Amino acid sequence: MGVAKYIKDEKDRVLEVIFQSGIKVKPHYGPKDLEEVGFDYEKDLGEPGEYPFTRSIHPQGYRTREWTTRQYTGFGTPKETNERFKLMISQGQTGLNVAFDLPTQMGLDSDDPLAEGEVGRVGMAVDTLRDFEIAFEGIALDRIGTGLTINAVASIMLAMYQAVAEKFGYRPEVISATPQNDILKEMIGRGMWIFPVEPSVKLIGDTIEYSMKVMPRTNAVSVCGYHIRESGATPAQEIAYAFQIANTYIEEVVRRGYHVDQFARGITFNFNIFGNLWEQVAKFRAARKLWAKLLKEKWGAKERRTMFLRGLFGGGGSGLTKEQPIINVVRGAYYALAAALGGAQTTALCSYDEAYTIPTPYSALISLRTLQLLMDEVGLRDTVDPLAGSYFIETLTKQMESKILEEMAEIDRIGGMKRAVETGYVQRKVAQQAYQWQKGLERGEYIKIGVNKYTDPGPLGEEGEVELHKYDPRTAEEQIKALKEVKRTRDNREVLKRLKDLEAAARQGKNVMPYLVEAVKAYATVGEMTKVFKEVFGEFQEPSIF
Amino acid sequence: MQRRIKVLIAKPGLDGHDRGAKVVAYALRDAGMEVIYTGLHQTVDQIISTALEEDVDVIGLSIMSGAHLPICEKLMQRVREEGLEDRLVVVGGVIPKEDVPKLKTLGVKGVFPGGTPLQEIVDFILKNAPTREGV
Numbered sequence: 137m138g139v140a141k142y143i144k145d146e147k148d149r150v151l152e153v154i155f156q157s158g159i160k161v162k163p164h165y166g167p168k169d170l171e172e173v174g175f176d177y178e179k180d181l182g183e184p185g186e187y188p189f190t191r192s193i194h195p196q197g198y199r200t201r202e203w204t205t206r207q208y209t210g211f212g213t214p215k216e217t218n219e220r221f222k223l224m225i226s227q228g229q230t231g232l233n234v235a236f237d238l239p240t241q242m243g244l245d246s247d248d249p250l251a252e253g254e255v256g257r258v259g260m261a262v263d264t265l266r267d268f269e270i271a272f273e274g275i276a277l278d279r280i281g282t283g284l285t286i287n288a289v290a291s292i293m294l295a296m297y298q299a300v301a302e303k304f305g306y307r308p309e310v311i312s313a314t315p316q317n318d319i320l321k322e323m324i325g326r327g328m329w330i331f332p333v334e335p336s337v338k339l340i341g342d343t344i345e346y347s348m349k350v351m352p353r354t355n356a357v358s359v360c361g362y363h364i365r366e367s368g369a370t371p372a373q374e375i376a377y378a379f380q381i382a383n384t385y386i387e388e389v390v391r392r393g394y395h396v397d398q399f400a401r402g403i404t405f406n407f408n409i410f411g412n413l414w415e416q417v418a419k420f421r422a423a424r425k426l427w428a429k430l431l432k433e434k435w436g437a438k439e440r441r442t443m444f445l446r447g448l449f450g451g452g453g454s455g456l457t458k459e460q461p462i463i464n465v466v467r468g469a470y471y472a473l474a475a476a477l478g479g480a481q482t483t484a485l486c487s488y489d490e491a492y493t494i495p496t497p498y499s500a501l502i503s504l505r506t507l508q509l510l511m512d513e514v515g516l517r518d519t520v521d522p523l524a525g526s527y528f529i530e531t532l533t534k535q536m537e538s539k540i541l542e543e544m545a546e547i548d549r550i551g552g553m554k555r556a557v558e559t560g561y562v563q564r565k566v567a568q569q570a571y572q573w574q575k576g577l578e579r580g581e582y583i584k585i586g587v588n589k590y591t592d593p594g595p596l597g598e599e600g601e602v603e604l605h606k607y608d609p610r611t612a613e614e615q616i617k618a619l620k621e622v623k624r625t626r627d628n629r630e631v632l633k634r635l636k637d638l639e640a641a642a643r644q645g646k647n648v649m650p651y652l653v654e655a656v657k658a659y660a661t662v663g664e665m666t667k668v669f670k671e672v673f674g675e676f677q678e679p680s681i682f
Numbered sequence: 683m684q685r686r687i688k689v690l691i692a693k694p695g696l697d698g699h700d701r702g703a704k705v706v707a708y709a710l711r712d713a714g715m716e717v718i719y720t721g722l723h724q725t726v727d728q729i730i731s732t733a734l735e736e737d738v739d740v741i742g743l744s745i746m747s748g749a750h751l752p753i754c755e756k757l758m759q760r761v762r763e764e765g766l767e768d769r770l771v772v773v774g775g776v777i778p779k780e781d782v783p784k785l786k787t788l789g790v791k792g793v794f795p796g797g798t799p800l801q802e803i804v805d806f807i808l809k810n811a812p813t814r815e816g817v
Contacts, residue, residue, distance in 0.1 A: 238695070238696035238697060238747060239696065241696070242696050242723070244696075250696070250725065251696075252752065253695070253749040253752035253753065254695065254696055254747060254749055257747055257748055257749060258747050258748065322698070325699075325700075325701070326698050326699065327693075327697070327698015327699065327700055327722045327723075328698045329698075366701070367701050368701060454701075457797070458795065458796050458797040459797060491776070491796060491797075492776065492778060493748075493778070494748075567701070567704040567705070567708070568708070570701050570704065570705050571704070571705045571708040571709065574705050574709075574800060575709075575800070578799050578800060578801065587797065604778055604780075607748060678721040678722060680719075680721075681704070682707065682711075682717070682719055
């Protein structure tokens with residue numbers, strides 16, 4: 137997805153522009169448009185850093201702090217991943233974002249028969265704490281924040297991150313992790329789910345509650361509109377569904393007797409940046425405002441910081457094309473511009489070769505340099521929310537706000553996000569939209585350069601120009617050997633005891649985090665801990681959407 | 683009377699990206715075929731047993747993780763063991779050009795890397811699906 141619909145006359149003059157969220161764009165805008173949408177300077181915009189934070193959560197935006205760059209990185213063994221982390225940090229990257237391989241994301245050990253062919257392929261393989269000790273060796277965990285892109289077993293990885301930090305001498309209060317930890321979006325897109333909806337949401341509640349008490353700098357959840365959009369949602373749905381998912385997690389913690397001011401700042405977001413530039417900028421501005429309002433009005437937040445929408449606006453994967461891949465460098469730069477104009481605090485940019493391969497150091501660095509260039513060279517640090525006050529952007533922001541609220545109301549009507557996911561409602565809706573969009577693209581209703589217009593690559597070259605990341609089958613052998621060595625040298629009686637304690641805690645509905653930390657420290661494997669949860673919680677049954 | 687082509691769309695392995703699989707499933711259904719979708723995280727054995735139970739004409743795999751070679755190798759071996767060689771096997775996903783001939787050697791008849799137009803997939807299946815008499 138990612139482009140607006142243009143209706144033209146026979147002379148190629150644009151008659152109508154319709155954004156994916158369903159908003160029609162006029163040829164020009166003026167004060168009358170602001171009047172029509174009921175724009176009010178104080179109520180809708182206000183000062184940067186002040187409620188409702190439409191312009192920014194910081195009074196001076198990027199002047200006081202430029203965005204954190206956090207390229208999604210990880211492959212092969214923990215050692216290879218550690219080397220790539222260090223390369224990116226030495227090149228000016230300011231945060232980490234760990235990619236895990238599929239077996240780890242599915243709670244399988246590297247020697248599990250179901251893991252065959254997948255160990256270390258799309259991310260780093262992790263079986264025990266030993267792998268984290270290698271992956272984070274030499275990284276200043278009190279200064280570098282780390283995203284852990286993992287969901288169903290995010291609780292285990294968070295426990296492991298705490299354990300490795302302690303091992304390296306960092307107290308839990310000083311470390312900052314952001315496990316992705318958003319299972320409902322996995323059930324809508326991406327597909328890395330294991331346990332059913334209820335216990336999965338309970339586990340997320342555990343991580344939020346635990347982080348609040350033990351690791352206050354950690355953001356326990358990154359709610360991802362991102363993958364829902366990649367699966368076929370419009371920009372308005374992306375925000376609406378993410379907010380409804382966030383509401384579900386908040387509810388889970390409020391139910392335990394806490395107030396949002398105690399924990400909601402640990403709920404962050406991950407939003408997508410591909411698509412029409414103006415629509416994305418308006419989307420981010422509207423989202424910031426709506427989130428603040430939601431926290432204040434629905435959940436009774438009193439503290440400003442609770443109302444901050446913080447997150448990573450980045451990626452852009454499904455906007456990039458397989459055709460004429462080098463053009464994706466330029467596309468990505470414009471997507472990154474949308475993130476900067478939208479006030480992203482944290483960002484990352486998909487690399488131009490991702491339709492083919494795991495990014496090489498070359499392509500990953502081009503992405504990082506694109507982000508650095510916007511801050512240091514192009515002028516995005518100059519003034520906060522530079523598009524504020526534009527008749528067009530303010531009108532559009534108000535319109536996006538209405539669209540997002542409409543989509544949220546629809547989820548309320550069907551009984552909330554847990555139900556919308558269990559019944560397959562959202563999955564069906566976004567899949568059908570993805571199909572309609574694909575047909576539109578093939579009919580030429582939407583334009584995608586290299587795909588349905590200017591399709592002759594000429595000297596730009598095609599696939600042959602992209603260097604492929606080679607998967608090394610020895611990765612699995614090495615990883616399995618290391619796992620066997622850990623199993624041979626650990627205290628197996630201790631492991632068994634810790635797993636039993638974990639099981640008892642899970643059955644009694646206790647917060648499992650302290651038990652996970654103990655099991656992790658005893659070098660229990662990801663597979664062993666996941667197996668305990670599977671026995672207690674069962675597994676998710678995917679609803680049929682056809 | 684010739685029966686409708688019956689297609690199994692399957693997501694083998696651990697990869698959870700199913701947008702492409704679902705889009706293709708809709709397209710084949712709109713083209714008049716009967717489509718069954720397995721859902722995620724299927725083992726090769728599960729896929730083969732669904733193919734047998736449903737007596738499908740076509741097995742379509744969607745693989746985005748890069749593990750298409752080991753998965754297809756395993757699947758084609760099971761296809762031979764179960765005597766399903768007359769069925770059409772196709773695969774789509776993140777597949778580099780250099781792997782296309784390797785997949786064909788394994789016995790995969792159609793390979794559709796990301797970006798393949800839906801009509802091309804529909805036409806290929808219409809043309810190559812085994813014609814079997816219905817009852």
